[in-house]
């Protein structure tokens with residue numbers, strides 16, 4: 161009998177496809193989220209209205225459900241592959257090679273940078289999305305848009321990023337997210353079969369640039385709030 | 389000692405993995421060689437060590453070797469953490485002691501992976517690679533008169549790519565280098581050398597499917613694109629082949645009608 165999709169997707173390569181596709185979905189989200197955050201530089205009004213428009217759009221539930229499913233699949237598959245790989249390589253060598261016969265820090269630490277990213281992600285939602293609710297009021301009156309009260313998420317962000325401890329934790333996590341993406345983005349292209357001498361340098365550069373831009377973009381907000 | 393006064397010879401300290409068999413624990417044992425010629429190959433140095441051990445009535449170090457000219461892939465050793473040692477594009481038998489310096493300490497271990505059990509000392513059992521190859525790494529041709537060599541046109545570029553993939557000598561250094569114990573570089577080279585050519589098309593889907601399934605069954609790890617494999621490959625097989633096997637496998641998944649084994653067909 162010929163084998164179905166399940167047989168293929170549960171193999172080592174199939175599970176890598178899951179890693180790459182779910183990773184890339186999140187790569188897209190993380191970029192848009194970072195750009196959205198930068199609206200803080202456009203002022204309190206722009207920031208709160210953007211946030212309001214985003215969470216009152218009914219499509220948000222679809223997007224959220226998709227993101228939850230993809231991160232779940234990514235984390236579950238990542239951990240199961242890592243456990244299997246620990247079993248298939250029970251011992252490393254007495255000497256760790258310094259040449260390319262070794263592996264980059266970013267690629268070696270995917271499971272750790274990824275796991276901390278997940279912990280960060282959950283705490284991040286608790287802090288902001290499900291955090292303290294402030295009503296957005298201007299001139300003593302609550303701001304209402306399309307019949308719904310606007311939340312003053314800007315206020316909460318400022319409060320959090322005024323605490324040095326929180327900024328330090330946020331900073332460390334973002335460096336680790338950057339480290340994850342530094343290897344992850346280019347790696348997902350390779351997993352999906354996109355490799356050609358004409359484009360390989362561009363793909364590598366894109367992956368690195370993406371990781372650095374995203375990490376710095378996210379870090380800009382707390383640093384700005386903390387310093388000014 | 390005469391050897392030490394001669395500027396052309398080196399004193400080399402070795403830490404060699406000794407293990408009686410698959411069942412027992414092994415450990416690193418120290419040896420010192422006083423007059424190693426820089427012109428010796430790494431294996432010739434082991435010959436010298438073994439002569440000394442035999443003279444002392446000790447058991448020589450078991451290590452695999454055959455052609456000693458870089459084509460058979462037998463000489464599997466991990467030298468200072470690197471399969472086939474510090475030089476790129478070189479098998480252990482083609483590595484010369486001039487790559488090291490007088491007084492160096494060199495740690496020599498067997499290839500390590502779940503799928504490569506240690507038989508004795510530095511000798512590992514790598515027949516898992518043979519079983520992957522047997523699962524689909526062939527073209528089925530009916531024998532008869534040899535076909536005209538140029539009957540099927542193949543571009544120079546494609547022929548070169550296929551030839552580069554076919555350079556794989558199945559030594560297993562990719563598996564040894566990989567922190568996941570993955571055999572993806574090996575399997576991808578074996579799939580690519582045929583997938584690139586018209587003759588390989590008929591069995592395209594079943595080849596990649598069955599070889600990958602066999603690879604998983606043999607307990608090789610999965611690829612995380614770290615690239616150590618290609619860096620360690622004595623034949624400089626490229627990770628481009630791994631992207632190709634990823635495409636081939638997707639093709640088989642979406643369009644193929646492959647049964648698990650030949651006997652199921």
Ligand code: HEM
Pocket residue numbers: 176179180182183184186187190234235236238239241242270271273274275277278279340341343344345347348349351352610611612613
């Ligand atoms: C914002 C969140 C995340 C993004 C954008 C992301 C992105 C990526 C990308 C693009 C890859 C490369 C896939 C490939 O090699 O084909 C990857 C790999 C990986 N990710 Fe994530 N990831 C995220 C979160 C996580 C989390 C929460 C975990 C773990 C618990 C995780 C664990 C891993 C692991 C282990 C790999 C390597 C898998 C492999 O190459 O086989 N990631 N990630």
Ligand code: FES
Pocket residue numbers: 452453454455456457458459460461462463479480481482
């Ligand atoms: S002994 Fe044949 S390749 Fe080294």
